[in-house]
Amino acid sequence: MDAITMYMNAALDSARTVKGFTAPNPAVGAVIVRDGVIIATGSTSPAGGDHAEIHAIRAAGENCRGAELYVTLEPCSHWGKTPPCSEAVIAAGFSKVIIAMEDPNPLVSGRGTSQIRAAGIEVITGICETEAHQLNEDFFYYITHKKPWVTVKLAMTLDGRVADSKGSSQWITGPESRRFVHELRAKHTAIGVGRGTLETDNPQLTVRGVEGKNPIRIAFVSDATAGKATWFRDHARDERTIMVISDTSNQRIETASDGVELWFTGSASHLESLDRFLTMAGEQEIDSLFVEGGSGLVSTFLELRAVNRFYLFYAPKLLGGGTDGLVLAEPHPMNQPIALDNPQWHQFGNDMMITGVASWL
Amino acid sequence: MDAITMYMNAALDSARTVKGFTAPNPAVGAVIVRDGVIIATGSTSPAGGDHAEIHAIRAAGENCRGAELYVTLEPCSHWGKTPPCSEAVIAAGFSKVIIAMEDPNPLVSGRGTSQIRAAGIEVITGICETEAHQLNEDFFYYITHKKPWVTVKLAMTLDGRVADSKGSSQWITGPESRRFVHELRAKHTAIGVGRGTLETDNPQLTVRGVEGKNPIRIAFVSDATAGKATWFRDHARDERTIMVISDTSNQRIETASDGVELWFTGSASHLESLDRFLTMAGEQEIDSLFVEGGSGLVSTFLELRAVNRFYLFYAPKLLGGGTDGLVLAEPHPMNQPIALDNPQWHQFGNDMMITGVASWL
Numbered sequence: 001m002d003a004i005t006m007y008m009n010a011a012l013d014s015a016r017t018v019k020g021f022t023a024p025n026p027a028v029g030a031v032i033v034r035d036g037v038i039i040a041t042g043s044t045s046p047a048g049g050d051h052a053e054i055h056a057i058r059a060a061g062e063n064c065r066g067a068e069l070y071v072t073l074e075p076c077s078h079w080g081k082t083p084p085c086s087e088a089v090i091a092a093g094f095s096k097v098i099i100a101m102e103d104p105n106p107l108v109s110g111r112g113t114s115q116i117r118a119a120g121i122e123v124i125t126g127i128c129e130t131e132a133h134q135l136n137e138d139f140f141y142y143i144t145h146k147k148p149w150v151t152v153k154l155a156m157t158l159d160g161r162v163a164d165s166k167g168s169s170q171w172i173t174g175p176e177s178r179r180f181v182h183e184l185r186a187k188h189t190a191i192g193v194g195r196g197t198l199e200t201d202n203p204q205l206t207v208r209g210v211e212g213k214n215p216i217r218i219a220f221v222s223d224a225t226a227g228k229a230t231w232f233r234d235h236a237r238d239e240r241t242i243m244v245i246s247d248t249s250n251q252r253i254e255t256a257s258d259g260v261e262l263w264f265t266g267s268a269s270h271l272e273s274l275d276r277f278l279t280m281a282g283e284q285e286i287d288s289l290f291v292e293g294g295s296g297l298v299s300t301f302l303e304l305r306a307v308n309r310f311y312l313f314y315a316p317k318l319l320g321g322g323t324d325g326l327v328l329a330e331p332h333p334m335n336q337p338i339a340l341d342n343p344q345w346h347q348f349g350n351d352m353m354i355t356g357v358a359s360w361l
Numbered sequence: 362m363d364a365i366t367m368y369m370n371a372a373l374d375s376a377r378t379v380k381g382f383t384a385p386n387p388a389v390g391a392v393i394v395r396d397g398v399i400i401a402t403g404s405t406s407p408a409g410g411d412h413a414e415i416h417a418i419r420a421a422g423e424n425c426r427g428a429e430l431y432v433t434l435e436p437c438s439h440w441g442k443t444p445p446c447s448e449a450v451i452a453a454g455f456s457k458v459i460i461a462m463e464d465p466n467p468l469v470s471g472r473g474t475s476q477i478r479a480a481g482i483e484v485i486t487g488i489c490e491t492e493a494h495q496l497n498e499d500f501f502y503y504i505t506h507k508k509p510w511v512t513v514k515l516a517m518t519l520d521g522r523v524a525d526s527k528g529s530s531q532w533i534t535g536p537e538s539r540r541f542v543h544e545l546r547a548k549h550t551a552i553g554v555g556r557g558t559l560e561t562d563n564p565q566l567t568v569r570g571v572e573g574k575n576p577i578r579i580a581f582v583s584d585a586t587a588g589k590a591t592w593f594r595d596h597a598r599d600e601r602t603i604m605v606i607s608d609t610s611n612q613r614i615e616t617a618s619d620g621v622e623l624w625f626t627g628s629a630s631h632l633e634s635l636d637r638f639l640t641m642a643g644e645q646e647i648d649s650l651f652v653e654g655g656s657g658l659v660s661t662f663l664e665l666r667a668v669n670r671f672y673l674f675y676a677p678k679l680l681g682g683g684t685d686g687l688v689l690a691e692p693h694p695m696n697q698p699i700a701l702d703n704p705q706w707h708q709f710g711n712d713m714m715i716t717g718v719a720s721w722l
Contacts, residue, residue, distance in 0.1 A: 157698065158673055158715065159687040160521020164695040172695065302681065312519055314675070316704035316717055320663065321692025324685065326520040331682025334525040334533065337518065343677035345706070345713050352706050352713060354519065356677055 007033050008100055008128040010041070011070045015052065015135055018043045020187040020212055023287060026073060026136040028052040032060045032094075034067040048081040057092045064092035072132045074103040074125075077111035086112040090119040099125045100132035104140045130342075137357075138188075141308060142287035147278040149288045150306050151188065152298050153181060154325050155313040161322040162295060167200075169323075173315045176349035179209055181292075184311060186212020188290035190242075190281070194297030195221045202230050203292075206239075216240040216286060220274070220297055223247060224262050236260040246273030253280075270300045278306060299328050302338065307358045310340055314352045336360075368394050369461055369489040371402070372431045376413065376496055379404045381548040381573055384648060387434060387497040389413040393421045393455075395428040409442040418453045425453035433493045435464040435486075438472035447473040451480040460486045461493035465501045491703075498718075499549075502669060503648035508639040510649045511667050512549065513659050514542060515686050516674040522683040523656060528561075530684075534676045537710035540570055542653075545672060547573020549651035551603075551642070555658030556582045563591050564653075567600075577601040577647060581635070581658055584608060585623050597621040607634030614641075631661045639667060660689050663699065668719045671701055675713045697721075 001009075014029030021027070022044040030052040032040040040063075042055025050058075053075050057064055069092075075085035089097060097116055102125060103109055117123050133140065138149035155172045156162055163169040171178070185191055186207045193203060198219045205217045219227055221243055227233050232241060236259035243256075244263045251266030265276040281289065291301055301307050332338060340356025347353075362370075375390030382388070383405040391413040393401040401424075403416025411419075414432050418425055430453075436446035450458060458477055463486060464470055478484050494501065499510035516533045517523055524530040532539070546552055547568045554564060559580045566578045580588055582604055588594050593602065597620035604617075605624045612627030626637040642650065652662055662668050693699060701717025708714075 156521070158521075158671075158701070159685065160517070160519075165692045166694065168695040170695070299681070310519075310679075314715070316701035316715060317698035318671075318687055318701075319693045319695070319698055320660070320687050320689025322695075324520065326679055326681050328681025331526045332680045333527060334529040334531070334680070334683075337678035337680055340519070340677035340679075343711050345708055347706055350704050352715065354675070354677060354713065 003036070004098060004124070004127055007031055007038065007068075007070045008072070008098065009131075010038060011072050011100070012128060012131055012135065014041045014043045015072045019135065021046050023047060023139075023189055024285060025051070026139040028071065028073045030056040030069060030071040032056050032064060032067050032069055034060075034063055039063055039067065050082060051076065051085050053085045054082070054088055057088055060092075064094060066093065066095045068096045068098060069094045070098045070127075072100045072128075072135065074099050074101065074108055074110070075112040075116065076103065076108050077115055078107045084112075086115040089116055090121065094121055096122045096124070098127055099123065100127055101125070101129045105143055137309070138288035142282070146282040148190065148281045148286050149308045150278075150291060150301060151184070151288065151309045151311060152291045152301060152307050153184065153311045153313070154293065154298065155315070156325045157317050157319050157322075158314055159318045159320065160325050161319045162293070162325040163323040164319055165322045167323070172317075173313045173351045174349040177313045177315075177351040177353065180348055180353070181313075182207050182210045183212065185215055185290055186210060188215050188288045190216040190218050190286045190288065191290045191292060192218040192220060192297070193292055194294045195219065195226050196296065197292070197294045198227045198230055198232055202232075204231050204235075205292075214239045215290065216242065218242045218244060218289070220244045220246075220277075222268070224256065233258050233260055244273070244277045246270060251276065251280075271304055274300055274304050274306065295323065295325065295327060298326065302326075302328060303330075305360060309355060309357050311353060311355045313348070314354075316350050364397070365459060365485070365488055368392055368399065368429075368431045369433070369459065370492075371399060372433050372461070373489060373492055373496065375402045375404045376433045380496065382407050384408060384500075384550060385646060386412070387500040389432065389434045391417040391430060391432040393417050393425060393428050393430055395421075395424055400424055400428065411443060412437065412446050414446045415443070415449055418449055425455060427454065427456045429457045429459060430455045431459045431488075433461045433489075433496065435460050435462065435469055435471070436473040436477065437464065437469050438476055439468045445473070447476040450477055451482065455482055457483045457485070459488055460484065461488055462486070462490045466504055498670070499649040503643070507643040509551065509642045509647050510669045511639075511652060511662060512545070512649065512670045512672060513652045513662060513668050514545065514672045514674070515654065515659065516676070517686045518678050518680050518683075519675055520679045520681065521686050522680045523654070523686040524684040525680055526683045528684070533678075534674045534712045535710040538674045538676075538712040538714065541709055541714070542674075543568050543571045544573065546576055546651060547571060549576050549649045551577035551579050551647045551649065552651045552653060553579040553581060553658070554653055555655045556580065556587050557657065558653070558655045559588045559591055559593055563593075565592050565596075566653075575600045576651065577603065579603045579605060579650070581605045581607075581638075583629070585617065594619050594621055605634070605638045607631060612637065612641075632665055635661055635665050635667065656684065656686065656688060659687065663687075663689060664691075666721060670716060670718050672714060672716045674709070675715075677711050
């Protein structure tokens with residue numbers, strides 16, 4: 001790995017530490033390098049706080065002069081809740097600025113870079129661009145579509161089963177995989193389950209065993225009485241808790257006596273209801289949703305083609321029968337599958353996980 | 362990696378180059394190291410030829426004196442088709458002998474090591490033992506059970522399908538995976554398919570695109586007229602070609618007019634027939650069998666608990682329906698699955714492959 005990639009990776013690592021905490025801002029990291037040594041790092045503060053570059057510049061102080069700045073996203077050029085970072089970068093006196101990717105936000109997109117270049121500072125862009133994009137793919141999707149980025153997780157046996165023939169699914173994967181699922185929960189704004197999962201598994205949908213904030217909890221049901229006596233409803237005042245209700249009544253948002261937000265989508269059709277939910281969620285600034293099942297909810301998201309990324313876990317075991325992980329009303333032919341683009345495989349203990357961006361061939 | 366592991370890995374690599382060519386001997390590798398430099402390597406010759414140590418000793422000549430010998434299997438101590446290697450090792454004058462694993466062959470098991478130690482040479486054992494065992498697991502199984510080591514390969518989508526809802530299965534995996542399947546074919550003595558695969562896919566069952574000899578071809582059918590006009594029957598004189606026939610006639614072996622060996626197992630029960638086949642194959646010195654499908658044949662092998670190792674390939678795509686890769690008459694419960702012990706994952710292009718030893722929990 002060359003030095004420039006190494007320093008940008010350090011900036012990416014810095015960004016990853018705050019992923020999930022920065023909404024409605026993207027998670028960004030910055031490092032300042034002087035004479036081949038990282039002298040300061042920074043990452044985005046929670047909403048409305050300082051951006052990554054500002055933290056790093058403040059930490060390095062006068063040592064910025066003549067140093068190199070590595071930042072995972074183009075410095076902003078506009079007044080938001082904070083002043084434009086491009087001005088601070090110019091004032092700091094860097095000899096060189098290395099940027100992983102241009103900001104797709106139409107308020108910035110290239111302007112930050114232009115301003116820095118116009119001040120006579122050398123700017124290099126496109127270093128670790130893929131990684132930088134993936135880190136904030138949910139954010140970039142949300143600001144352009146105004147709908148949440150949807151991630152689907154499934155844990156399966158090697159023959160694609162999510163439960164045995166008696167319905168038992170605990171535990172398919174090992175502790176390392178389950179720990180990573182909690183990391184994924186922490187990186188999403190909301191987590192969603194179907195009615196079957198809500199009532200059968202009675203899940204807490206919290207982040208446990210890793211650092212991170214609990215996501216907003218969402219259950220997809222067909223009437224407001226679902227989930228009685230579940231942990232979900234009983235703890236509705238601990239975290240924002242939403243039941244999305246597909247019925248024929250008018251679209252509206254109410255609050256139940258136990259504190260659950262009731263989102264009536266105004267449609268009893270599963271597909272149309274989910275589509276309307278995505279718009280409502282966008283309006284409520286829910287920029288990412290982690291769908292943990294069950295199979296029916298996942299299938300509806302897939303039929304709507306509303307899945308952006310998959311996380312599929314495989315445990316090294318076979319059943320030879322049971323519940324298939326994925327059953328669509330209209331299965332795809334072999335030459336037109338749902339493909340996982342840019343697939344990445346990671347091992348967790350004895351399990352394997354594949355992640356990739358959904359694309360319909 | 363320490364030096365001793367590094368040299369043993371070199372010996373293992375040398376052994377791997379002859380895997381599939383050494384029956385009825387195991388594939389063994391040897392390297393000779395002097396002053397930290399590999400001065401000679403050797404690997405087992407085809408049946409009846411010299412063993413790995415002998416090749417390396419001959420290559421190093423007088424330079425063996427005071428050098429170190431690394432060998433992936435305990436040197437033999439008995440007269441087979443060649444003289445005992447232990448005597449040659451002692452005569453060569455090594456200062457140290459490093460052995461990956463003891464020979465499980467009851468004719469050797471520890472005697473080679475004892476003889477070398479008794480001659481005053483330092484012997485270290487158990488270096489890279491797991492890798493050395495896996496390299497010849499089929500051989501070790503065969504010499505102790507007198508039945509072939511059975512490997513099952515399946516290529517699936519991420520939702521565990523081997524074909525779409527119209528039966529199309531070409532191609533699930535990419536060229537890198539398919540190339541590795543040919544390497545696997547070359548490492549097995551025989552390759553087996555069921556009648557459906559034989560007649561629908563009309564496979565050649567040859568080794569293509571990689572170096573290696575074609576395995577013995579075996580089809581499992583229920584009568585001697587199966588597979589008419591297939592490549593399998595039409596090319597029965599190119600390689601040894603066997604049809605295993607489960608019917609109620611007496612157990613016997615005949616040769617059909619087209620050159621196909623007809624193995625009548627003497628049982629019309631799929632399970633009993635397969636069990637008898639394994640004994641017959643052992644008697645015919647078929648020490649390993651690579652089962653490439655279809656699903657029915659794989660299931661019968663599994664029901665008989667006659668599968669030793671799995672190679673399961675996953676392509677990064679989903680169908681949501683189609684033919685399940687594994688369907689057993691009696692599916693396993695989640696807490697008693699068919700487990701893959703010591704699972705290893707390897708990436709081939711965008712595909713992932715898991716291999717592991719079958720164990721029934």
